[in-house]
Amino acid sequence: MEAGELLRANRRAKLEALRERGVDPYPARFVVDGRVSEIVARFEGADAASLESGAQRVRVGGRVTAVRGHGKAAFIDLSDGDGRLQAHLRRDVLGEETFSLLDNLDLGDFWGVDGVLFRTRTHELTVKAERLVVLAKALAPWPEKWHGLTDHEQRARQRYLDLATNPQSRRVFLARAAAVREIRTFLEARGFVEVETPMMQPIAGGATARPFVTHHNTLDLDLYLRIAPELYLKRLVVGGIERVFEINRSFRNEGISTHHNPEFTMLEFYWAYADYRNLMDLTEEMLCQVASKVAGTEVLPWGEEHVNLARPWRRLGMREAVLAYSDLQPENLGERAALEAAARRFGIADVPRLSSGKLLAELFEATAESRLLDPTFVTDFPADISPLAKRKPEDPELTERFELYLGGMELANAFSELNDPDDQRRRFEEQARATGGVVDEDYVLALEHGMPPTAGEGIGIDRLVMLLTGSRSIRDVILFPLLRPRDD
RNA sequence: GGGUCGUUAGCUCAGCCGGCAGAGCAGCGGGCUUUUAACCCGAAGGUCGUGGGUUCGAUCCCCACACGACCCA
Numbered sequence: 001m002e003a004g005e006l007l008r009a010n011r012r013a014k015l016e017a018l019r020e021r022g023v024d025p026y027p028a029r030f031v032v033d034g035r036v037s038e039i040v041a042r043f044e045g046a047d048a049a050s051l052e053s054g055a056q057r058v059r060v061g062g063r064v065t066a067v068r069g070h071g072k073a074a075f076i077d078l079s080d081g082d083g084r085l086q087a088h089l090r091r092d093v094l095g096e097e098t099f100s101l102l103d104n105l106d107l108g109d110f111w112g113v114d115g116v117l118f119r120t121r122t123h124e125l126t127v128k129a130e131r132l133v134v135l136a137k138a139l140a141p142w143p144e145k146w147h148g149l150t151d152h153e154q155r156a157r158q159r160y161l162d163l164a165t166n167p168q169s170r171r172v173f174l175a176r177a178a179a180v181r182e183i184r185t186f187l188e189a190r191g192f193v194e195v196e197t198p199m200m201q202p203i204a205g206g207a208t209a210r211p212f213v214t215h216h217n218t219l220d221l222d223l224y225l226r227i228a229p230e231l232y233l234k235r236l237v238v239g240g241i242e243r244v245f246e247i248n249r250s251f252r253n254e255g256i257s258t259h260h261n262p263e264f265t266m267l268e269f270y271w272a273y274a275d276y277r278n279l280m281d282l283t284e285e286m287l288c289q290v291a292s293k294v295a296g297t298e299v300l301p302w303g304e305e306h307v308n309l310a311r312p313w314r315r316l317g318m319r320e321a322v323l324a325y326s327d328l329q330p331e332n333l334g335e336r337a338a339l340e341a342a343a344r345r346f347g348i349a350d351v352p353r354l355s356s357g358k359l360l361a362e363l364f365e366a367t368a369e370s371r372l373l374d375p376t377f378v379t380d381f382p383a384d385i386s387p388l389a390k391r392k393p394e395d396p397e398l399t400e401r402f403e404l405y406l407g408g409m410e411l412a413n414a415f416s417e418l419n420d421p422d423d424q425r426r427r428f429e430e431q432a433r434a435t436g437g438v439v440d441e442d443y444v445l446a447l448e449h450g451m452p453p454t455a456g457e458g459i460g461i462d463r464l465v466m467l468l469t470g471s472r473s474i475r476d477v478i479l480f481p482l483l484r485p486r487d488d
Numbered sequence: 489g490g491g492u493c494g495u496u497a498g499c500u501c502a503g504c505c506g507g508c509a510g511a512g513c514a515g516c517g518g519g520c521u522u523u524u525a526a527c528c529c530g531a532a533g534g535u536c537g538u539g540g541g542u543u544c545g546a547u548c549c550c551c552a553c554a555c556g557a558c559c560c561a
Contacts, residue, residue, distance in 0.1 A: 144499035
């Protein structure tokens with residue numbers, strides 16, 4: 001028998017030993033007086049003398065994370081993930097029979113005790129167990145107690161082990177929950193209504209990305225997992241929900257990297273009677289509030305450096321950003337031929353096929369994106385890569401759009417929404433010619449019924465959580481990131 | 489897409505110039521009634537990611553593949 005199997009066999013033998021003694025290793029219930037951390041908090045201030053006189057009884061259960069045997073006595077640590085409480089097991093208190101249950105205890109099991117609280121000579125709050133009960137036997141061996149799991153892959157594949165043994169991982173996912181909660185609080189305080197819109201869509205619109213395809217059998221209909229909720233949320237604005245948001249998953253059938261997971265969580269919100277400038281102000285306010293509440297600071301550690309959210313955030317045209325972060329000159333960004341030459345210099349693929357706006361955007365990504373550490377609103381996006389954004393009145397080749405960059409990554413994308421149905425149809429048609437999509441007539445029809453002037457924004461929640469927790473990979477902030485299946 | 493690095497016991501990690509595979513934790517046996525990374529004694533535990541190649545001999549060198557981490561575009 002190999003080592004791993006032997007460890008399992010040992011545990012299974014203990015399980016059988018319990019059953020032979022008439023002990024159910026998976027009892028249906030064990031009523032507790034509270035979670036371990038609640039009990040620890042409740043008696044935090046109680047000193048040894050008051051516990052001595054009070055005879056305070058508690059019933060508590062938890063995962064056994066350490067056992068320290070002393071012959072006719074032992075200490076076991078019970079953990080609830082947030083905290084631990086030790087129990088003192090004494091043979092003379094429990095009796096020979098109950099005390100011998102310890103022989104069948106393994107790290108990772110859930111056990112419960114019932115007893116009286118006291119403080120040891122090192123003043124640690126401890127339960128003197130008068131009952132000892134197995135609550136759930138663990139049959140698989142647990143990782144080592146000092147380091148937990150370190151291998152990134154295994155941490156993601158067996159997230160439960162990561163969460164249970166690495167406090168930092170637990171902090172990341174609790175911070176994630178807190179961030180989402182803060183965003184909801186912030187938006188609801190401003191009258192935004194949370195909705196859910198289709199994840200399966202007959203036309204995958206609202207962004208440019210390859211979609212996942214699925215099929216509805218009864219309707220015999222191909223459907224796409226949404227790449228963005230945008231076009232449905234704007235239909236709701238047409239319907240009179242003038243402040244609306246959704247926090248949920250979108251799906252893009254593209255590469256996986258430290259900044260990309262095929263399914264990811266996005267906040268999208270739409271705000272009638274606002275424009276993209278209002279969105280910049282709101283975004284500053286929202287993200288600063290979330291950072292203060294969740295991370296406790298607006299200066300966030302980011303690798304060797306920091307991302308400083310101090311307001312006001314920089315606002316920079318896309319063109320200006322390229323000029324600022326490369327040796328390119330204004331004339332290199334002018335005529336088509338010059339632009340193509342510049343793009344080739346930076347190793348951009350398929351140069352002749354790309355529109356001039358796309359070339360500029362590619363140059364931006366190649367030169368400036370990774371260097372934008374502190375928050376920067378990049379504005380003045382070309383109209384030909386912004387088919388859903390309103391044109392700038394003073395320059396119809398540009399749009400009222402920005403993307404927010406920080407920590408060298410894109411965090412948000414926002415614009416004054418295009419609400420002219422005729423212009424929208426033309427832009428869809430241009431896009432269809434260029435990239436082979438279809439015109440979403442149903443959406444244009446909605447616009448034909450009239451959408452008020454509206455601003456809308458999408459914020460990548462996973463990347464926001466990366467920033468708030470100092471995580472350099474999106475896989476560290478997604479509980480179960482997509483991984484290649486392992487065949488073993 | 490290109491490059492660099494990693495994969496050794498259940499877990500965390502060593503392993504020098506190619507010559508019998510090492511430790512801590514966990515597990516197993518024994519001891520110990522206030523310990524807390526408990527401690528003390530003892531005996532175990534390995535397809536060195538997978539497949540090829542070079543060599544008298546490969547965890548180690550070469551090639552390919554798988555999975556992962558990081559960097560670049």
